[in-house]
Amino acid sequence: MIKLIGALLILAAGGLIGFYQAGRYAARPHELRQLCNALQRLETEIGYGHTPLPTALRRTAEAAIPPVSELFGAAADGLAREDGPTFRECWEAAVRDRWERTAMGPAEQAVLLRLGTALGISDREDQIKHLKLALVQLKAEEETARDEQARYEKMWKSLGLLSAALVVILMI
Template sequence: MVKWIGAILILAAGTMIGFLQAARFAERPRQLRQLAHALQRLETEIGYGYTPLPEALRRTAGHVPAPVASILSGAAERLLAPEGPAFRECWEESVRSCWPQTAMRSGEQAVLLRLGSALGLSDREDQIKHLRLAMLQLKAEEDAAKDDQARYEKMSKSLGILVAALVVILMV
């Protein structure tokens, strides 16, 4: 009896692990779309609204879900702190501190870090160019993430169940 309960628990745990991994594959393209949307809103705030960068970050963060919103709002809060560091340091610190909460990979992080070194230093038109370049790069990453999702999502679910079944067979 105890052996069967253990087998059921192992099957349930393996299945859950597989489904959690599959969820990460599904989450990555969604978060990349949200990030591209946030950068598009930020471009609008800077380009057409003539909004100062901290306020533009805060407004944009209000229109996107977490964890993308936490990156933007974290940078805005750090930037508004008295005697706060330059925008680049605020941006990098915010990206690095919030990154573990995302399903995104290091390629996307590199795009955001490069963007942070360009924002706030130049004129409006140059910032818009950098935002558009980052959006194009994120679109390429999103396409790759969709391919990964199609390739690995179903496999992760199946692999979780199969590995758990193998462990159960070896136990019995």
């Protein structure tokens, strides 16, 4: 009886691990799409609305969904502080502190960190160019993420259950 309960627990744990990893592969393209939408909104706020960067970041955060909204909201909160950090410092801190909450990878993080070095220090047209470049790079990463999702999502679901089944068989 105890072996049966143990076997069921191992199967459940293996299945959950597999489904968790598969869920990360499924969430990455979705989060990248949301990030692209947020950057397009930021571009619109800067380019057409002539909105100051802290306000544009706040509005973008309000329009986005978590975890993407947290990145923009944290950067806006950092700019609102009295000690006067630069945009680059606020942006890097927001990206690095909240990156673990996303399903995105290091390539996307590098794109956002490079974007942070260009925003807030140049004129409106230059900022728009950098935003468009970041969008192109993120859309390429989104295609890669969709390919990886198609390739690995089902594999991780199966691998979790099959690995747990192997452990159960070896236990018996």
